[in-house]
Amino acid sequence: MAVEHSTGTPAPAPGDQTRIHNIGYRNYDGPRLGRAYARRSLYSQSLRGSYGLGRSVKSKVLPMLLFVVMCVPAAIIVAVAVATKAGALPLDYTRNAIVMQAVISLYVASQAPQSVSRDLRFKTVPLYFSRPIETADYVRAKFAALASALFILTAAPLLVLYVGALLAKLDFADQTKGFAQGLVSVALLSLLFAGIGLVIASFTPRRGFGIAAVIAVLTITYGAVSTLQAIADAQGSSDAVPWIGLFSPITLVDGVQSAFLGATSAFPGGVGPGHGEGVVYVLVALGLIAASYGLLMRRYKKVGL
C-alpha cells in the first residue's frame, strides 16, 4: 500500500537512505459540524448530567430524589383540593418555590459543582477549548444547562398544581394567570440561582468545598436576612423590611414576585415591596444574573486552572 514519493532531486549524498513514506493517511474532508453543534452538545450533556442521565446509578439518586421531593407536596395539595372541593388551591403557584427553597438550594449546591468543578479537577477544560468552542460558548452552555435543569425542577410542581387545578374544575382563566406568573418567577429564580451556584463552583476544583460554599451563600444570606427582617418588624420599623430583603437570592425573588406577579410576600408582617421598591428588586436581580455571567466569562478567560 505504501506509495513512495521520490523527492525532486535524486540521491543527493551517497549512503543517505532517509526517505519519507506516505503510508496513505488521508485528511478528513467530510462536513464539519462546527461551533454551534459543539455548544449544543455541551448544553445537552450538561443538562442530562444535572439529572444524572448518562452517568452512574449513584449519581442519579440525589437529583431524582430532590425532583420527587419537589413534586410530591404539589401532588398532595392537589389531591387535598380535589377531595375537599376547595374553591382555590391552598398554595399559590408563586409560593411553591419559596416554601421549597431548601430543596432548591440543595439541588443547586449539589449540581453546580458537578457541572463545572469536575472539568477543572480532571483538567478537561483545556480539551473543550481545543474544539471550535470559545469561552463564551462554554459559559453559555453551562449556564443555560443549569438554569434549564433548575427550571425543570421548579416548574414541574407548578405543572402538577395546574393540571390538578384544571382537573378539579377550578376557574380556568384565574388558574392560567397564576400558573403563568409562577412560571415567570421560577424562570427568574432559575437564572439567578444557576448564576450564583456556577460562579462559586467554578472557583474550586474540589466538589465538596464547592457544595459547602454554595449552600453557605444561599442559606446563610437567607438566615441573616430573615433574622434581620424579623427584628426590624418587631422593632416597628417595617419600612426597612423590604430593603433588607435585597440581600439574599430567595428574598430577592420573593420581592420581585410580590411586587409585580401578584404574590403574597413571605416577609415578616407580610409587607412586600411596593412597585417603586419592586423596580429596584428587578434591577438587582437582573444585575446579579449579568454579574455572574460576567464573572464566569472572566473566570474562563484563562483555563489553566
Add this chain to the structure above:
Amino acid sequence: MYDPTVARLTYRALLGRRRALILGALPLLLIVISVAVRALAGADDQTASDLLGGLALATMVPLIGVIAGTGAIGPEIDDGSVVYLLSKPIKRPTIIFTKLIVAIAVTMVFSAVPTLIAGFILNGNGQQIAVAYTVAALVASIAYAALFLLLGTVSRHAVVFGLVYALVWEALFGSLVPGARTLSVQQWSLAVAQKVSGGDLVSSDVGLTTATVLLVAVTVLATWYAGQKLRSLTLAGEE
C-alpha cells in the same frame, strides 16, 4: 491515640489556601450582623436569643461542622492520597481520633468563639445568654464533627448528606414534625444550654439526661465506627 503529624497534615488540609477564608467568612458575617442589630435595635435579650439560636446554632454550627468534619478526611479519600497515610504504621482508630480532635478544634474555634463574641455584642451576656449558646455551640461542635467525620469515611457524597441532615432534617423536619427534634444534635445541645442559662429564653424539647446520653453515645459510636470503616476502606474510582 493522638498523632501530631497527622494532626498537622489535617490542619493544613482544612485551613490551607483559601479554605480558611470560607470558614472565616461565616463567623465574620455573624459578628457584623450582631453589630448591626445592636446598633439598630439596642440590647434586647429576646432578640439576642433569637439571633444566636436561629443563625448561630441552627445554621452556622452545622455548616462549619460539615465543612470541617467531612473536609478532615473526605478529600483525601476522594483523590486516593489516603493510601499513603494508611500505609504508615499508625493505627487506623488513631488516625480517626486525631482527625476528630482537629475537626472539633476547628469547628469550635470558628463557631463557638464567634458565638460568644456575638452574644457579648448583642446584650453583654445578659441572663447568661452568650455563655449558654457558646456552651451549646461547643457541645454541638463535638457531636457534629464526629458525625460528619463518619459520613466522610462512609460516602463520597458526604457533604451533601451532611447538609441534608443539617438543613432538611434539623431545620425543616424539626420545625414541622416535633418527633424529629428528639433526634437532633441542635436540640441536644440546647438542652445543655438550658441548664447553663437557667432562664426561660433558651429552651429545648429534650430532657438534659436524654440529651447528654445521646450526645455521648452518638460521638463515641460515630468515632468507633469510622475507625472500623477505615480499617477496611476500599478505594473506588471516580464515578
